[in-house]
Amino acid sequence: MSLLQQLRLGFRSLMLHKLRSALAVLGILIGVTAVIWLVAMGEGVSYQAQQQIKDLGATSIIIRSIKPSEESSRDVGSRFGISYGLLRDDYERIVTNVPTISRAVPMREISREVRHREYAIDGQAIGCTPDYFGMNRLTIARGRAISEVDMKGYANVVVLAWEAARKLFPIEDPLGRAVQIGTEFYVVVGIAAERTAAAAIGGSLDARQYDRDVYIPLSTFRARIGDRVFTLRAGTTQLETVELTQITAVVEDMKEVDATADIIRSLLQRYHKSVDYAVVVPKELLEQAETMRAMFNVLLLLIAGISLLVGGIGIMNIMLATVTERTREIGIRRALGATKGEIVRQFLCETVVLAGTGGLLGVAFGFLCGPTVNGVRMAVGAFLPEVWSALPPNIRNLEPRLAPWSIIAAFAISVGVGILFGIYPARRAASMDPIEALRHE
Amino acid sequence: MNELQPTVDREIVASIVGVSKVYKLGGHTVRALDNVSIDFRQGDFVAIMGSSGSGKSTLLNLLGCLDRPDSGQYILAGRDVAAMDDETLSRIRGRYLGFIFQSYNLIQQLSVVENIEVPLSYQRPPLPGGRERCLKLAELVGLSGRLGHRPTELSGGQQQRVAIARALVNNPHVILADEPTGNLDTATSHEIMDLLDALNRAGRTIVMVTHENDIAERARRIVRLRDGRIDTISEVRPALPVVSGSIALERL
Numbered sequence: 001m002s003l004l005q006q007l008r009l010g011f012r013s014l015m016l017h018k019l020r021s022a023l024a025v026l027g028i029l030i031g032v033t034a035v036i037w038l039v040a041m042g043e044g045v046s047y048q049a050q051q052q053i054k055d056l057g058a059t060s061i062i063i064r065s066i067k068p069s070e071e072s073s074r075d076v077g078s079r080f081g082i083s084y085g086l087l088r089d090d091y092e093r094i095v096t097n098v099p100t101i102s103r104a105v106p107m108r109e110i111s112r113e114v115r116h117r118e119y120a121i122d123g124q125a126i127g128c129t130p131d132y133f134g135m136n137r138l139t140i141a142r143g144r145a146i147s148e149v150d151m152k153g154y155a156n157v158v159v160l161a162w163e164a165a166r167k168l169f170p171i172e173d174p175l176g177r178a179v180q181i182g183t184e185f186y187v188v189v190g191i192a193a194e195r196t197a198a199a200a201i202g203g204s205l206d207a208r209q210y211d212r213d214v215y216i217p218l219s220t221f222r223a224r225i226g227d228r229v230f231t232l233r234a235g236t237t238q239l240e241t242v243e244l245t246q247i248t249a250v251v252e253d254m255k256e257v258d259a260t261a262d263i264i265r266s267l268l269q270r271y272h273k274s275v276d277y278a279v280v281v282p283k284e285l286l287e288q289a290e291t292m293r294a295m296f297n298v299l300l301l302l303i304a305g306i307s308l309l310v311g312g313i314g315i316m317n318i319m320l321a322t323v324t325e326r327t328r329e330i331g332i333r334r335a336l337g338a339t340k341g342e343i344v345r346q347f348l349c350e351t352v353v354l355a356g357t358g359g360l361l362g363v364a365f366g367f368l369c370g371p372t373v374n375g376v377r378m379a380v381g382a383f384l385p386e387v388w389s390a391l392p393p394n395i396r397n398l399e400p401r402l403a404p405w406s407i408i409a410a411f412a413i414s415v416g417v418g419i420l421f422g423i424y425p426a427r428r429a430a431s432m433d434p435i436e437a438l439r440h441e
Numbered sequence: 442m443n444e445l446q447p448t449v450d451r452e453i454v455a456s457i458v459g460v461s462k463v464y465k466l467g468g469h470t471v472r473a474l475d476n477v478s479i480d481f482r483q484g485d486f487v488a489i490m491g492s493s494g495s496g497k498s499t500l501l502n503l504l505g506c507l508d509r510p511d512s513g514q515y516i517l518a519g520r521d522v523a524a525m526d527d528e529t530l531s532r533i534r535g536r537y538l539g540f541i542f543q544s545y546n547l548i549q550q551l552s553v554v555e556n557i558e559v560p561l562s563y564q565r566p567p568l569p570g571g572r573e574r575c576l577k578l579a580e581l582v583g584l585s586g587r588l589g590h591r592p593t594e595l596s597g598g599q600q601q602r603v604a605i606a607r608a609l610v611n612n613p614h615v616i617l618a619d620e621p622t623g624n625l626d627t628a629t630s631h632e633i634m635d636l637l638d639a640l641n642r643a644g645r646t647i648v649m650v651t652h653e654n655d656i657a658e659r660a661r662r663i664v665r666l667r668d669g670r671i672d673t674i675s676e677v678r679p680a681l682p683v684v685s686g687s688i689a690l691e692r693l
Contacts, residue, residue, distance in 0.1 A: 336560045438542070
């Protein structure tokens with residue numbers, strides 16, 4: 001009998017007990033769908049993270065100021081408030097002392113209200129150098145970027161992020177108009193193109209959003225806004241002095257990233273009493289993310305494996321019942337010339353049909369993962385808006401990514417489970433004494 | 442025993458020599474067969490009779506290669522199959538033997554023609570002309586009109602006809618029938634016996650277990666067993682004259 005004929009025979013035997021077979025198929029179906037869905041979700045999350053990290057650049061090292069914890073800040077605290085973070089001297093030291101660095105870009109950042117007439121946004125004022133745009137792959141959609149001339153002349157010019165421009169100037173053309181940042185006025189010279197968020201760095205959990213940024217020359221920032229920042233917190237004013245929020249250093253070769261980061265760490269260590277800075281290496285983050293993804297996938301496969309195991313046990317249960325029920329058929333076939341091996345093959349074919357059907361349907365349901373997630377997202381967004389807004393953005397923006405390997409693996413595992421859990425019932429069928437089997441009622 | 446078979450030039454298709462079989466039942470041993478020897482020649486039609494426990498079922502199981510003797514030889518198609526392993530015995534059953542059972546033993550989920558086909562699926566190498574042969578046999582047993590029916594849709598007599606067609610499909614050396622009419626009424630029984638008789642006339646070798654005298658009378662020889670031994674062998678009808686067997690068999 002050819003394999004195809006055997007599979008067809010198996011299918012017909014299974015059709016004798018439609019409900020029973022359907023339940024066994026369901027067990028495998030759920031297992032396979034679980035594998036595909038869970039892996040797709042995991043891949044979606046890690047893809048998001050990886051994209052964000054890649055945006056930071058694999059050859060860059062990011063040094064960020066971190067506000068020290070309360071106890072340690074008391075030491076550096078004075079009547080001028082606390083002073084922490086990267087210094088302009090740090091920047092000079094890094095640029096002059098670390099030879100592998102091809103470029104280094106300083107940046108100072110502060111939250112300020114940005115207005116234009118009645119339109120206002122909670123903006124992020126960013127003092128930067130002309131290099132900043134290239135470094136962060138910010139392209140200018142209209143107008144121009146910050147220039148060296150602006151830097152030298154302490155010019156009151158601003159480049160708006162796309163979203164900021166849209167909110168502040170819903171109707172008018174922003175170019176050449178003035179916006180108010182804090183208390184000062186700046187002329188809009190350019191608008192940056194749209195940019196998706198980058199990975200979280202330097203201890204902040206949120207991904208770096210670019211859409212509320214307004215860029216001004218670093219020199220102007222120092223002159224007009226200054227290093228000192230008053231914040232009102234819990235009824236008391238606090239004075240913080242920060243010279244630079246971030247320095248982004250870029251090396252020529254990716255192989256030099258780790259060594260360069262070490263040099264920068266030891267360099268900063270010498271001049272900072274407390275660790276009020278963080279050195280972030282996106283390449284390391286990327287590697288961590290890869291490891292996380294692998295661990296995540298193993299975990300998911302474990303969970304999915306358990307559900308496939310349960311499905312397999314379901315199949316075994318049903319096949320054992322089938323074998324007992326069809327004892328007489330086994331006896332007849334043995335008398336008519338079937339060897340033990342042929343009986344084993346016959347029953348294995350049935351379990352493979354069961355598991356394979358479950359596997360195929362599971363793969364079909366697996367492809368519904370994307371639409372289902374979107375549907376659930378829309379439903380939650382529409383009917384439970386408060387729950388929706390409480391969800392972290394990573395989940396809100398989650399796009400499941402079907403991994404081809406997971407589809408192949410899930411199907412192969414389901415057929416494997418069928419064979420594995422079919423062997424025992426099939427062998428039991430084959431080992432029956434034909435005379436006894438023929439007598440069985 | 443050979444003197445009871447006058448036509449010595451007929452080929453011996455199956456022969457058991459000094460076969461014994463012992464069962465252990467609840468502490469004491471039962472001699473189901475005790476040093477039994479008998480030859481079956483081509484064209485023989487033998488009825489095996491005896492009271493229950495006389496060993497007739499054991500003998501049929503041994504002849505059917507479903508069981509192995511404790512001692513003695515069983516020569517089938519020129520080979521001693523008494524000591525063969527399970528797989529070889531399966532192949533021999535599939536190749537040289539045809540089975541007819543009291544309760545028909547058709548496979549319920551298969552149609553008439555598929556049931557007839559079952560032995561063909563276990564032929565190594567496959568026999569040529571599979572499906573055609575099944576259709577011819579279905580016609581021979583008078584079931585051409587019911588090829589697609591399931592066994593449950595047939596009467597007992599019709600089911601037994603399917604079983605007979607199935608027993609013929611592999612062109613066996615010996616047909617073994619275990620109470621073939623046991624579940625049938627008298628009229629149908631004789632129809633089935635007419636069919637077996639026709640097969641025998643065409644050169645088929647048939648060994649049949651029965652406890653009904655009128656059914657046994659339809660055979661050529663009657664072997665009576667008692668306590669695991671051959672009690673008597675009586676000739677009912679003269680043996681089939683020598684037929685050029687292969688030609689006759691090809692017709693079926």
